[in-house]
Amino acid sequence: MRPLLLKGHERSLTQVKYNREGDLIFTVAKDKEASIWYSFNGERVGTFNGHGGTIWSIDVDQETLLAVTGSADFSAKLWKVETGENVFTFKLNTPVRRVEFSGKNDRLLCVTDEVMGFKGTISIFKLNYNDIYTQDSTPLVSIETRENFKKVSVAAWTYNDKYIIAGHQDGVISKYDATTGEFIDSAHVHEGLVTDLQFSKDRTYFITSSKDKTSHIVDVDTLEVLKTFETDAPLNSAAITPVKEFVVLGGGQEARDVTTSSMAQGKFEARFYHKVFGDEVGRVKGHFGPLNYIAVHPKGTSYASGGEDGYVRVHEFEKSYFDFKYDVEITAEATKNSSLNDDDDQ
Amino acid sequence: MSTELVKPTLDSIDVSDIDFTDLEAEYAVPEDETFSQYLILDGAPIAPESKVPILTKVLTKFLSSAGGKVVDFYLPLSDDKKTQGFAFVQFSSVAEVEKAIRSLNGKKLDVKHTLYLNKLSDIEKYALSGKIPDEFVEPKLAEFQETDYLKSWLMDDAGRDQFYMQKGEMVGVFWNKKNDPAEPAVEPRSNWTQTYMKWSPKGSYLFSVHPQGVQAWGGAEFKGLKRFIHPGVKLLDFSPNEKYLVTLSPVAITLPDEDHPSRASYPFGEKSTGHQLVIWDILSGTPVKTFPLPAHLAHAKEMTWPLIKWSYDDRYFARLGPNALAVYDTEDDCQLLDRKPIKIDDIVDFEFAPAGIQLATARKQDPLTHALAYWTPETSNQTAKVALMEVPSKRVLRTINLFQVSDVKFHWQDKAEYLAVKVDRHTKSRKTFFTNLEFFKLNERDIPVEKIELKDTVINFQWETNGDRFVTLSNADLQNANKSIPKNVITFYAAEQSSASSKNASKKWIGFKSIEGKFLNTIKFSPKGRFVALATIGGSATQGSIEFYDLDFTGEKKESESTLVSSHVKLTSTYTYSGITDMEWDPSGRFLTAWSSVWRHKIENGYKIFDLAGRLLRDELIDEFQAFGWRPRPESLLSANDKKKARKNLREFSARFEEADAMEADAVLRELILARRALLEEWTQYRAKVEQNKELYGIQDEVVKKEDFEIIEELKEEIVEETEEVVEE
Incomplete structure (x- = not known):
């Protein structure tokens, strides 16, 4: 099927998200508008207008009632998705790099930059759904960057909203208690800036991407690296696909390293790797700049990528994608099924 | 007014207060105590x-x-x-x-x-001063140190070839395993070299470059052999039979102080002070001769290398001087022939024959002739000249005169039967350029010269290894041509099939096939001939690619193809490789490696191995990949008869190897499947553990409620056409 090309942003995309049902795609870019699109046909539903700077991050809650955006204008804004109305603005000290709703939608995390003498901080705000226009603008917890740690670039909630995992500029990932903000553990998994951190569906493990051209799957409890995917280009984003055991990695040679950027030389492709075996299984071309963010449909039927080129591409997975299996997997399934049948017989 | 004039006398001047020390110092007569005259x-x-x-x-x-x-x-x-x-x-x-x-x-x-x-x-x-004792003490000979067998790699059962790879600070030597990961021949070493590595021409040694000099490595374990101390060394080169090593350093040689402990082990004598170019004997590790850098090259931005060229058997070597050619004889203590350089006005370049020449006038038992070709440009009252000179007699065997010449390049066929001279010429206005190819046929009486005149400029020329065919890349030299339009032409040349009547006729080359509209700029012939790879390397608007051609394709010729030659060219494969920076055939001519080095750019660094028909066997992307080098092989020891026998019984021989290949492939596949099984098992166990813990963590699986999803079907009807028709009863 032909991919959908979402043209609407004037500058490079910064984040792309599906809502829980996967019918809407939320995108933010370095221009000052957030856009919402129908994932089915790529039609634009509307925009959120109000930020005064680059929007770095966007998230939408489970009910698709509220959306939150984090911007370089030192604020995070809450929006009513249905109307596009800005219902509340959290004022912060520095640009907001990442925002994310907790799984139960009762809290919100904001990662702020380490500039102008302020320490990089993960601030957690309580959300009031009874009256969405009045929110408490003092954070429940503030997790400041610890001593001997580099600034936080990304952060996300684990299963049960129990912990917060943060990725740092120097490739370290750290774990905090989400209620108390207490530091629990850290691990040095990358050699460069951690650019993205996305969770599996049950939020028990996550995938990281880094400028060091690698991506890791890491267990939440042990912070142990379970899998490593090596590529030949700096990575900006990594996502885990539901249904199939794949991961999708995106990135590309940075503009300053590419003198003669023919598309093949820049490596501006979405790369599919097998999550368990670590082999590259396919690539999808299309963008003519690095891929800045990759999101997979919650039902695993399509994926969307936002590029430095200002486009969002939505690719529907075809039958061959779902049919593809390694011989080993087929054998394993066959044995599992036959043993199940044996059980039935007894 | 009267004044008494008193003539002052010299004595009357008081000089006691004048300081004469400066004058005394200046005019002092030194006492000669050194007896230096x-x-x-x-x-x-x-x-x-x-x-x-x-x-x-x-x-x-x-x-x-x-x-x-x-x-x-x-x-x-x-x-x-x-x-x-x-x-x-x-x-x-x-x-x-x-x-x-x-x-x-x-x-x-x-x-x-x-x-x-x-x-x-x-x-x-x-x-x-008593430094030298009166009694003669016989110098002690250093104890003989046995080295490993330097040719051990040739005894590999499967006849595999080795190569080195350089990545970041690591250098390793590996066995080629075709599509499987290369097998290390020795443990890869970090900081094996400071800059680059180089094989000697027959593959016996691997040289590493360090700030203090170069070091030879060899044997099965790649143990350190001789060291060649030459501070600041940048470039190295070898004589064709790896008897001698040539090194160049921008730093002039200075001797350590006489009483410095390193003086005793320092390889150079006083005569070498200030020199930059050194010729070494590889076996003994001692310098044979040193030279200063020629004055015109002292400040050159790009060094022409090699500065020393060798005759095919390592006997003679020569270097270019202004208006002269200096030829030295290694069997005469590396002295100049007749103790003086050969005066050749304006000489620009020269090239030794890569093999001994069997001249038509020579008798069978005569030794093969050493020869070199050189050229001189046009001057106001002289034409440009290309000459062929016999060494050591300095007899000029053949000269041709040329005019309106902008450049000349020599291309010796590797058996030295032919010398192709690529002459780039220009019109009187110097606005258009074109190429003539002049072929010296060295085995024929009087060395006839055949000429091929072209309208295009030839940008690359390559002889078939051990053959008499060649391939050229040329283009019509158009000023201001659009660089994004491919305009290079590949032309394949072969000798005309001689019919019975013209058996004695001189050899004639025919361009039997041309392919236009290419970006290609590099030609690499397989070391066994017949197959040739052409590539586009570098260039900003172009995309790197490799094309593989077979010159003896065994298929029916099309009608349009020339029947004057027996060759039949076929493009067997094309591969797009945007990152390519280099390519090289393995010495057996079975594989071609193309690689992308981080020294040139950061794109697709790594290497790819192809078979001779251009099928991709192995593709590895390696960060910081720097260099790749196949280990050269010495000439085969098999006689022509043995080879013929092997070719005749090819089926039997190959069956044995195919069996081994199949077994190996099976083993690899087995391993892969086992590895995957283990990985899957590991992952399943991990997930099972997490599932067990889920309750403990209080994770509830998401319940998908029906009412969450609502499928709205929109029906759209569109009337395409409406016509009314009266239906008659």
């Missing part, structure tokens, strides 16, 4: 006192023959009134002493007497 002559005939005047006359004349003026000459007599065979000589200057020593030391006065000259100061320095 003196030398001692040794080995003169012993004669009675009566013969002293005549002997003095003879010897003075001899000593003056170098150009110096003998100021004093003294022949001391012994107690029995005879001369003692030595004399003290005074020259008028130090320079004259040195000149005399340089040109006369060791010369023969007559059959019986050889004269030796030494500086008086040297005698003082070495003989008097």
Whole structure:
């Protein structure tokens, strides 16, 4: 099927998200508008207008009632998705790099930059759904960057909203208690800036991407690296696909390293790797700049990528994608099924 | 007014307060205490006192023959009134002493007497201070150190080839395993070299480059062999049979202080001070000869390399000088032929024949001829010339005159049967350029020269290895041509099939196939001939690619193809490789490696191995990949007969190898499947553990409620056309 090309942003995309049902795609870019699109046909539903700077991050809650955006204008804004109305603005000290709703939608995390003498901080705000226009603008917890740690670039909630995992500029990932903000553990998994951190569906493990051209799957409890995917280009984003055991990695040679950027030389492709075996299984071309963010449909039927080129591409997975299996997997399934049948017989 | 004029006398001036030290220093007459104008002559005939005047006359004349003026000459007599065979000589200057020593030391006065000259100061320095014992002590020979067998890699059962790879700080030597990961021949080493590595031409040694010099490695374990101390060394090169090594450093050689501990082990003598180019004997690790860098190259931005070129058998080597060519003979103590360079006005470039030449005039038992080709450009009253010179006789075998020449390049066929001279010419206005190819046919009587005139400029030329075919890349030289339009033309040439009637006719080459519209700029012939790979490397608007051609494709020829030649060209494969920076055939001609080095750019760094038809066997992307080098092989020891036999029984031989290949492939596949099984098992176990813990963590699986999803079907009807028709009853 032909991919959908979402043209609407004037500058490079910064984040792309599906809502829980996967019918809407939320995108933010370095221009000052957030856009919402129908994932089915790529039609634009509307925009959120109000930020005064680059929007770095966007998230939408489970009910698709509220959306939150984090911007370089030192604020995070809450929006009513249905109307596009800005219902509340959290004022912060520095640009907001990442925002994310907790799984139960009762809290919100904001990662702020380490500039102008302020320490990089993960601030957690309580959300009031009874009256969405009045929110408490003092954070429940503030997790400041610890001593001997580099600034936080990304952060996300684990299963049960129990912990917060943060990725740092120097490739370290750290774990905090989400209620108390207490530091629990850290691990040095990358050699460069951690650019993205996305969770599996049950939020028990996550995938990281880094400028060091690698991506890791890491267990939440042990912070142990379970899998490593090596590529030949700096990575900006990594996502885990539901249904199939794949991961999708995106990135590309940075503009300053590419003198003669023919598309093949820049490596501006979405790369599919097998999550368990670590082999590259396919690539999808299309963008003519690095891929800045990759999101997979919650039902695993399509994926969307936002590029430095200002486009969002939505690719529907075809039958061959779902049919593809390694011989080993087929054998394993066959044995599992036959043993199940044996059980039935007894 | 009257004044008495008093003439001042010199005495009346008081000079006591004037400081004369500066003048005194300037005009001071140094006391000669060094005796540097003196030398001692040794080995003169012993004669009675009566013969002293005549002997003095003879010897003075001899000593003056170098150009110096003998100021004093003294022949001391012994107690029995005879001369003692030595004399003290005074020259008028130090320079004259040195000149005399340089040109006369060791010369023969007559059959019986050889004269030796030494500086008086040297005698003082070495003989008097007791540094040198009076008794002769035989120098100790260093104990023989056995090296590993240097050709061990040739004894591999499967006849595999080796290569080195350089990545970041690591260098490793590997066995080629075709599509499987290369097998390390030795443990990869970090900081094996400071800059790059280089194989010697027959593959016996691997050289690493360090700030202090270069080091040879070899044997099965790649143990360190000889070290060649040459501080700041940048470039190295070898004689074709790897007997000699040539190194170049931008840093001039300076000797350590005399009493410095490193002086004893320092390889260079006083004569080498200030030199930059060194020729070494690889086996002994000692310098054979050193040269200063030619003046015109001292500040050159890009070094022409190699600066020393060798004859095919390592016997002669030559270097280019302004208006001269210096040819040295290694079997004559690396001296110039006839002790003087060959004067050739304006000589631009030269090239030795890569093999011995069987001249038509030579008899069968005569040794093969060494030869070199050189060219001189046009001057106001002379045409440009390409000449072929025999070495060491310096006899010019053949000359051709050319005019309107902008550049000349020599392309020797590797058996030295033919020399192709690529002559780039220009029109009178110098606006358009075109190429002529001149072929010297060295095995034919009088060395006839065949000429191919082209309208295009040839940008690349390559002979088929061990063959008489060649491939050119050319383009019509258009000014301001659009760079994004491919305009290079590949042309394949072969010798015309000689019909029975014209058996004695001279060889003629025909361009039997041309393919237009290419970006290709590089030609690499397989070392076994027949297959050729052409590639587009570099260039900003173009995309890197490789094309593989077979020159003897066994298929029906199309009607349009030339029947004058037996060759039949077929493009077997094309591969797009945007990152390519280099490519090289393996010495057996079975594989071609193309790689992308981080030294050139950061795109797709890594290497790819193809088979000879261009099928991709292995593709590895490696960060920081720097260099790749196949280990060269010496010539095969098989006789032509043996090879013929092998070719005849190819089926039997290949069956054995195919079996081994299949077994290996099976083993690899098995391993892969096992590895995958293990990985899947590991993952399943991990997930099972997490599932168990889920309850513990209080994770509830998401319940998908039906009412969450609502499928809205929109029906859209569109009337395409409406027509009304009256239906008749």
